[in-house]
Amino acid sequence: MTRVVVALGGNALGNNLKEQMIAVKTTAKSIADMIEAGYEVILTHGNGPQSGMIQLAMGELTAKDPETYPHVPLSVCVAMSQTYIGYDLQNALREELLDRGITKPVSTIATQVVVDKEDPAFLTPTKPIGRFMEKDEAELFAKEKGVQIMEDAGRGYRQVVASPKPIEIVEMETIKTLVADGQSVIACGGGGIPVTKEEGNHLKGAAAVIDKDYCSALLADLVDADMLVVLTAVEKVAINYGKPDQKDLGDVTVEEMRQYAKEGHFAPGSMLPKVEAGLQFASSKPGRKTLITLLEKAKDGIAGETGTVIHFE
Numbered sequence: 600m601t602r603v604v605v606a607l608g609g610n611a612l613g614n615n616l617k618e619q620m621i622a623v624k625t626t627a628k629s630i631a632d633m634i635e636a637g638y639e640v641i642l643t644h645g646n647g648p649q650s651g652m653i654q655l656a657m658g659e660l661t662a663k664d665p666e667t668y669p670h671v672p673l674s675v676c677v678a679m680s681q682t683y684i685g686y687d688l689q690n691a692l693r694e695e696l697l698d699r700g701i702t703k704p705v706s707t708i709a710t711q712v713v714v715d716k717e718d719p720a721f722l723t724p725t726k727p728i729g730r731f732m733e734k735d736e737a738e739l740f741a742k743e744k745g746v747q748i749m750e751d752a753g754r755g756y757r758q759v760v761a762s763p764k765p766i767e768i769v770e771m772e773t774i775k776t777l778v779a780d781g782q783s784v785i786a787c788g789g790g791g792i793p794v795t796k797e798e799g800n801h802l803k804g805a806a807a808v809i810d811k812d813y814c815s816a817l818l819a820d821l822v823d824a825d826m827l828v829v830l831t832a833v834e835k836v837a838i839n840y841g842k843p844d845q846k847d848l849g850d851v852t853v854e855e856m857r858q859y860a861k862e863g864h865f866a867p868g869s870m871l872p873k874v875e876a877g878l879q880f881a882s883s884k885p886g887r888k889t890l891i892t893l894l895e896k897a898k899d900g901i902a903g904e905t906g907t908v909i910h911f912e
């Protein structure tokens with residue numbers, strides 16, 4: 600059976616609670632299609648808009664009444680986002696599968712991911728979270744909240760936070776056990792709750808948001824997946840993106856994709872992490888592939904009919 604790790608992007612979830620309730624229904628249909636077609640699916644997802652929203656809401660409470668509502672660390676905001684997205688996703692998928700007569704347990708694993716406390720990413724925030732803003736509004740937001748902002752791939756300005764590389768998935772044995780049992784698992788949501796290893800057996804939450812695409816590549820490696828499927832808002836990755844000579848990519852080798860990345864075709868903070876994560880997975884073992892495509896094209900993409908596929912060679 601083909602084992603796939605599916606990383607869901609922003610359009611699979613929407614930007615707020617209301618949008619998410621609607622989006623997860625469509626998402627669940629696409630995932631159920633894959634399961635029905637016989638693929639073994641392990642799900643993961645982003646949390647950029649959601650983690651920013653939660654951090655903002657929590658910060659407002661603290662600003663009003665710090666005694667009653669002490670500061671909520673970013674790692675806890677990530678944990679909240681992971682669980683509430685997982686809750687909606689697992690319910691939507693459970694219902695969709697049951698409606699199709701498939702009785703498969705679906706669960707979300709609160710997943711912690713170890714990062715290096717010396718990771719230089721802690722000194723330079725690059726991960727966009729929260730909503731998009733106009734430049735003026737973003738500058739005011741940064742001043743008021745004491746946060747950093749950055750332009751996000753031509754789509755507006757957003758807050759940015761540290762995004763260290765994922766090293767180890769703490770709940771890996773649980774994930775493997777459930778997958779081996781044929782259950783549907785949602786894990787490493789939002790790139791995982793970032794933690795650092797401290798003295799003894801202590802894990803400490805880190806002020807960061809891990810990139811879900813890098814974490815998905817790690818997860819796909821550790822569950823020994825055949826394919827990493829990165830679902831996003833474009834059917835294919837392009838070179839010369841947004842220019843008159845834009846060219847969509849179909850099947851590419853690791854070597855070709857590395858060259859395109861080196862030439863600067865992929866925007867940092869949006870397509871570049873997907874391509875880098877895709878390269879990491881596809882280059883790790885012969886036979887492994889990464890597919891980048893639209894949610895609604897996922898099944899066709901896995902079948903080799905569309906999307907951008909990065910091959911080992």
Ligand SMILES: Nc1ncnc2c1ncn2[C@@H]1O[C@H](COP(=O)(O)OP(=O)(O)O)[C@@H](O)[C@H]1O
Nearest residue numbers: 608609831832833836837840864865866869870
């Ligand atoms: N070379 C490229 N080819 C295709 N899309 C690109 C490219 N460079 C940047 N993008 C942008 O990257 C977006 C996907 O990144 P993003 O929205 O951050 O991901 P996610 O789906 O994980 O939320 C696409 O919708 C597109 O606007």
Ligand SMILES: NC(=O)OP(=O)(O)O
Nearest residue numbers: 645646647789810811
């Ligand atoms: N954690 C993360 O990478 O989230 P997004 O995919 O929403 O940016």
